[in-house]
Amino acid sequence: MKLGRSLLLALALAPLTLPSAAMAADINMVLNWVPTADHAPYFYAKSQGWYADKGIELTIESGRGSGAAAQRVAAGASSIGVADMSTALLAKGKGANTVAVMSVYANTPQGFYWLKSSGINGPEDFPGHSIGNPPADASRVMWPLFAKTVGIDPESVKFVNITPQAKIASLKSNVIDITSDFYNEHDLKLREFGDDLGYVAWRNIGVNPYGNAVIVNPDFLANNKQMVADFVAITQKAFAACVENVDPCLDAIMKDVTGLDRDNQKDQWERIKELMRDDTTTTVALGAFSPERMASDYELVETYFSLEQPFDINDTYTNEFLATDVLMTK
Structure with missing residues (x-):
């Protein structure tokens, strides 16, 4: 049986008129920890449909x-x-090969907390004490660098495995003597411990490598360059929107994530903005990396750690997908 010209034309055009949802790609994004204020922009962009508009069906997983x-x-x-x-x-x-496509923390958020009543006055008193944090915590991975910078033996402390949620309770109950945490949680500890709180920020002792960044699988990047470009553009736009007004962003994350205190998250966001701000993010692009700083970070890890496979630092990051008209506020 012969098909009419109109039917043939309809069949030929069918692939061009499929719903956009059919072309959507499922993308899994793993966070560094459980979602908090620094992850709000991803939830905000998702709630606004910005990722979906570009064919990205984003799943966000706790890390x-x-x-x-x-x-x-x-x-x-x-x-x-x-x-x-x-x-x-x-x-x-x-x-483990990854490529960073956007900086989140231009300044390291790493810090150590303790109670002054424990007799600890600073890092020089850390030897002989316990530090509580999760096994994969970045500060535990980078501990040898911190120890050498402040002049103590990296083997002089005992690490105790605790969850991120147990840090304050463990410190308060003397289960641990010291804990590591990000600067964005600073206000929560100030309210809990007041004048008894001791604190040292890594960036204040001359150790200020880049903190959190958005990283991608290099094979995925090579095969899906436009999708990564769209993801970065949307994410950069979302961070800028949250810097301007964080309230809708907190609405979005608190709708999807239980157990968050809004006032605490708002305090966190104010600290996060400090961590996002440097000469590069305020003049080149929000989320941009400085080649000079990245080279310095490579020298830092090469000097203090044994790299089994040395690499070219320029292969580990790119500013290619960032809009230069989107800047961090000064």
């Missing part, structure tokens, strides 16, 4: 540390992730 996130992305279990940049560089030195 178990930057080291675990870097390994997961390198293995292709997640196409995209969030990880501490120095931790990602160390992982690459062991063969």
Whole structure:
């Protein structure tokens, strides 16, 4: 039986008129930890349909540390992730290949907390004490660098495995003497411990590598360059929107994530903006990496850690997908 010309034309055009949802790609994004304020822009962009508009069906998964996130992305279990940049560089030195496409923390958020009533006055008093954090915590991975910088033996402390949620309770109950945490949680500890809180920020002792960054699997990037470009453009736009007004962003994350205190998350976001701000993000692009700083970070990890597989630092990051008219506020 012969088909009419109109039917043949309809069949020929059918692939061009499929719903956009049919062309959507499922993308799994693994976070460095459980979702908090620094992850709000991803939830906000998703809630606004910005990723879906570009054919990206984004699934956001909680993580178990930057080291675990870097390994997961390198293995292709997640196409995209969030990880501490120095931790990602160390992982690459062991063969876990990732590419950073956007900086989140231009300044390291790493810090150590303790109670002054414990007799600890500063890092020089850390030897003989316990530090509680998760096994894949970036500060545990980078501990030898911190120890050498402040002049103590890296083997002089005992690490205790605790969950991120147990840090304050463990410190308060003296289960641990010291804990590591990101600066964005600073206000929560101030409210809990007041004047008894001791704190040292890595960036204040001259150790300021890049912190969290958005990383991608290099094979996924090579095969899906436009999709990665769209993802980065949307994410950069979302961060800029949240810097301008964080309230809708907090609405979005709190709708999807239980157990978050809004006031605490808002305090966190104010600290996060400090961490996002440097000369590069305010003049080149929000989320941009400085080649000079990245070279310095490579020298740092090469000097203090044994890289099984040395690499070209220029292969570990790109500013290619960032819009230069989207800047971090000064």
